[in-house]
Structures are given as C-alpha cells and as structure tokens.
Amino acid sequence: DTGVSQNPRHKITKxxxxxxxxxxPISEHNRxxxxxxxxxxxxxxxxxxxxxxQLEKSRLLSDRFSAERPKGSFSTLEIQRTEQGDSAMYLCxxxxxxxxxEQYFGPGTRLTVT
Amino acid sequence: AQxxxxxxxxxxxxxxxxxxxxxxxETRDTxxxxxxxxxxxxxxxxxxxxxxxxxxxxxxxxxxxxxxQKSTSSFNFTITASQVVDSAVYFCALxxxxxxxxxxxxxxxxxxxxxx
Numbered sequence: 001d002t003g004v005s006q007n008p009r010h011k012i013t014k015x016x017x018x019x020x021x022x023x024x025p026i027s028e029h030n031r032x033x034x035x036x037x038x039x040x041x042x043x044x045x046x047x048x049x050x051x052x053x054q055l056e057k058s059r060l061l062s063d064r065f066s067a068e069r070p071k072g073s074f075s076t077l078e079i080q081r082t083e084q085g086d087s088a089m090y091l092c093x094x095x096x097x098x099x100x101x102e103q104y105f106g107p108g109t110r111l112t113v114t
Numbered sequence: 115a116q117x118x119x120x121x122x123x124x125x126x127x128x129x130x131x132x133x134x135x136x137x138x139x140e141t142r143d144t145x146x147x148x149x150x151x152x153x154x155x156x157x158x159x160x161x162x163x164x165x166x167x168x169x170x171x172x173x174x175x176x177x178x179x180x181x182x183q184k185s186t187s188s189f190n191f192t193i194t195a196s197q198v199v200d201s202a203v204y205f206c207a208l209x210x211x212x213x214x215x216x217x218x219x220x221x222x223x224x225x226x227x228x229x230x
Contacts (some may be wrong), residue, residue, distance in 0.1 A: 033217065042118075042205050042220025043159070056217070091159065095216075102149065103218060105159035 002026070004106035006092050012112045013082055020078045021109045025094030032075050033103060034067055035091040036060065043091050049075060050097065082113045116141050118208050120221035127196055128229050135191045135224045137206030143167075147209040148182065148189045149218065154202040165189065196228045 005024045013019050025032050030051050035043035046065070047057045051072040061067075064082075069075040079086055089110050093103035117140040127133045139148065150162040163173065165182050173180045177194045193200055203225045207218040 031216075035218075040222070042207070042222050043218070045217040045219070048217060089157070093159075101216075102161045102164050104161060105151075107156075107158045 004092055004094055004104055006090075006106040006109050008109060009107060010110045010112075012114065015084060015113055016081055018078065018080045019082060019111065020076055021090055021092075021111075023075045023077070023092030023106060025074070025092070026104055028096070029094035029104070030072065030097055031095045031101075031103075032069055033093040033095075034075070034077050035093065037089040037091055037108070038087075046077075046090075079111075082111075084113045087111055087113045116143075116208055116210055116219045118206050118219055118221035120204075120206055120224050122224045123222070124225045124227070126227045126229065129198060130195050131228075132192060132194050133196050133226065133228075135193075135204050135206075135226065137189045137191065137221060139187050139189065139206070139208045141208060141210060143210050145211070147216075149207040149209065150180065150189075150191050151205045151207060151220075152202045153205060153223070159205070162191075193226075196226075198228050198230055201226060201228045 007022045032049040034046040037043040045058050046061050047067050048055050049069040052069050064080045067077045089108045091108045092106045095101040095103045119138045146167045148165045152160045170182050179192045181190045203223040205220050205223045207220045209216050209218050
C-alpha cells in the first residue's frame, strides 16, 4: 500500500510565473484535500474533492489558484502569476468516505517564489 | 467558529522524561472529531489518533496516551519515557462537517525536542 505522493517535492520559481503541483492519493481514497502550511503554522485548508467534484474552496484560495481532479484519481493545484506570499509548503491529503476518517498526508511540495 | 489552541510553542525535555502536550479546542458543533498528528523534521504529517466527540474514554497506545475532557474542551497528549525519536512538531486538529467536506482545523503546533 503506497501512501500519498506529491510532485515535485521542491519548486523554485520567479514571481509572476505559473506553477503546477501534482498529488496522487492512496488508491482507494475518494476524498482529496489540499492544505497550505507556512513556517511556524499549522496547515490551513485550501480545497476539497470528493471523487472528481470540488466541493469546497477556502477564501484563502484566490482567483490565481485552481485545482482539478479530472478522473477522481490524481489532483493538480495550479498557481498563476505567483507572488512571494505564495511561498509555502503545499500539502495534499486523502481519506475514505466514512465520517471524518483520518486524513493521510503526502510529503508536500515546498514552493519558493523569488 | 472552529479553533484549536496549542499554547505551548516549544518544549524541551531530557530523554526518559514524561511530557504532556496541551490542546484546547472551540466548536459549537455537538458532533466533531479530534486528531493528533506528528510532523518530524522530514516534514510529512503522520496520523496518530482520532477521537469522536461522544467518546471521552482515555486511550493508551504504547508510550502515548490521550486525555479527552469535554468539560474543559481539551484533548491532551502525553508521551511517557520520551525518546530522541519523539522530537517533532505535534499538531492537534479539529474536524467538523461543513458544506459536505470534513476539513481539518489545526493548531499552530508544539515543537518537542527530546535531548539525549
């Protein structure tokens, strides 16, 4: 049983560039979450998918952010026109559909915007 | 509003000491879940425990134990006979159902350093 995987693990980009991250959840998990974690803080919820449907987006997710889960399997998170404030660790988690089941996290993608 | 407070920012102990990490939560929901996660230096969050709001029994797993008290809205975590490998940031989190999702609200974490 493989865990949640995320690619790339690290991304350095210049301000104004677009970046895309990928998350592959645990295969039988149909719920997928994206969180953002900045230094010294706990993860903050960004968005959530159940299968291919995006059911909720946080107010933290500005118009420059978009997430997809086209076939209910892997998911991508794209940030357009990156800003220095976007520098953070982006975490993906997955879980089963069964009443607040525990979420299993991937290793994260660390984004640095210069 | 849902909120989790971990008042201890950093704790440093010597190996074999017992240590308790505090967690206080706020919610208006009657049904909710509480979690603890460990984030070692490698960065990946590791699930430790889930507890639902109707089950106030304390739980013990090896050197780990959890004390859930609804009367004080607390869900504290104790490590007995700490080891260097316990060094990590520990997060308490609250899950509630809103809009169909069950997102986690995390505290800011407590950084535990266990010195040899």
